[in-house]
Amino acid sequence: MGNLCGRSAECSVAASSSFHASSSFHADETSPAANLNSFSLNDLKLATENFDWNSLLGKGSFGRVYKGWIDEETFAPTKPGVGIAVAVKKHKSESHWGRNEWQAEVTYLGRLHHENIIKLVGYCAESDSKILVYEYMPGGSLANHLFREAQPISWEMRISIAVDVARALSFLHSLETQVIYRDLKSSHVLLDSDFRAKLSDFGLARNGPTGDETHVSTCVVGTVGFAAPEYITTGHLTAKCDVYNFGVLLLELISGRKAGSHLHEKREIPRMMDARLEGRYPRKEAKAVAALAFRCTHADPRKRPNMAEVLTALEEIKQSKDTSIAQAH
Template sequence: MGNCMDTAAAAAAAPDTNNADPSKAASKTTYSSYPSTTKSGSSWTVPSYKDRSDLPTPRTEGEILSSSNLKAFTLSELKNATKNFKPDSLLGEGGFGYVYKGWIDEQTLAPARPGSGMVVAVKKLKPEGFQGHKEWLTEVDYLGQLHHENLVKLIGYCSDGDNRLLVYEYMPKGSLENHLFRHPLSWGIRLKVAIGAARGLSFLHDAENQVIYRDFKASNILLDSEFNAKLSDFGLAKAGPTGDRTHVSTQVMGTRGYAAPEYVATGRLSVKADVYSFGVVLLELLTGRRALDKSKPASEQNLVDWTRPYLGDKRRLYRIMDMKLGGQYPKKGAHAIATIALQCIRSEAKMRPQMSEVLEKLQQLQDPKYNVTSPQVDTRRRSSSGSVPRSPMRMQPSPRRLSASASPLPAAGSPLPACRTAQVH
């Protein structure tokens, strides 16, 4: 996580105006992960205080809800749409709450009989926890205003007493996480998903009022019936810097393994943090492994650390490729994506490319010259210990082993340093 002692000492004397319970924020999982029963990483937060020189003028809850252009559903309507939230309508659950399958009329948006009308996903917030309400309101704020083919569509919301719900378009393929780590995904599908997700991030970064997504990961990339990717879960989204500022200072929140090291260490957030997270997902697409996986040997648990020595080496790249591909991938295209990923995960944020540049490079990989599958790709299985196979051409020394301490982030489940950073709402 980096050395936070200086900022922690300064923050100790400042009032902590964030009343969120970190333990509740740490369990945050959303609609995007259904129907998964496992998490792609642990979410976490670091306490912070407000630097009032950085605070923008916030919109009230009333202003957000009245200007959202979304349908305000009643609780009764959503009960009817989901068969009263019966278990057989449940799509998934997580720290945020439960997600149910529902049906509404496509024209009037009124509840419809199960099996008729338009299918929707209804996310029901757990009533306890102020942080959950803040994230619910943030999602209404951003998805009520932002519309793009690679962002999940938010249809409406419900605010009834302690009940907070969100109604989304239904994404029949679930999340990228559900497919990538459980089932074979062809190279073409992986490239398609990467391009779609890059389009979504590029749209956010290039918007008139820049948006930093802040929680880009495989479980937040939803897939429609044709594997078109859409970004979901905007609960942690943040307005980007204005004027000549290069970043905003904010509470450190996100998911272990995906968060950029400079953001975790300092609380300074920029769009380049999203670029880093995108690079991690590219690595997941290449390897079929999670950003953090404690079931692997110590030197392979952190995906960034394990893959970095191989990404720029054409001859050794095959050692980290997903075995579920069965060798059916283009060596030239794989090396090109590895190169893009290596640029995205650079330690210095300013050295990472813009998402618009990443998108352009990925789109170029649709050219047939990058998609010729070579029969020379090694397809032999790794040993049960998880080690990579040696080259079939000649014996090579085993790959450099990285210590667990090389990771810029603490391992999942480890306590976080009491680093305090400035918070912006």
């Protein structure tokens, strides 16, 4: 899925901000949060066996991600299998945009803490090296499970993942100075060993409008198929852009098809559903989730629900399912 990068409006990288107990951001503080560990380049070479190909977890336009090992208490590098596993993202040194994304991730993830947001363990800013160290998510990305793995994830698991992501976005939007994630897609949703979902990749996140502002003007960035139509045409960013992204993610969860694959065509539920589920889903529940997805992806942002409303709707669906299972037993 391609990336968007236009200049239909004033371009701006994610604002450097700080998070406080009051849930307030201030754009004049750019130093990494005090709770983050500063790693040396040599430490991370040792942790990843010199960024060995056998440690490679994935790669993209930003650079590569490696699996590493560190001591749980001292954070010193250890041998494979000793201590705790971490994910080490090494940005391309020649990429100016990559450096901006690195700074945004340090800024936001260093100060935002939520059970459904990836934990940033530390960073390395030695010489030209721009490296981030995250908690390791053994379940991999949601995209892998939806589009690549032979064994499909169950309907119940898909609803649970949707609730987790909605919780993360609702949290970001509820902050005193709102944070707009801006680049939600299935490859940015990571799963732990229990398939609990967490948002990762905050490189394109930025502060939302404040005061009497209705939007933030930015350059158009993101992923084709996920970006809201009004954002693509105007560069005007609001929390409703995240809602649109989430609606597309819901459609991917329902259908098992990638964004852009005629996902927005309203069809009968059986024709919309991921065939790999083999009918193992409650039709009424699937219909409710599909209706919510289409509300989220409405062409008019004013007619989309906010993320708090989306979360409530999903939790009610999940609760209804949990209650019916309990009654059946």
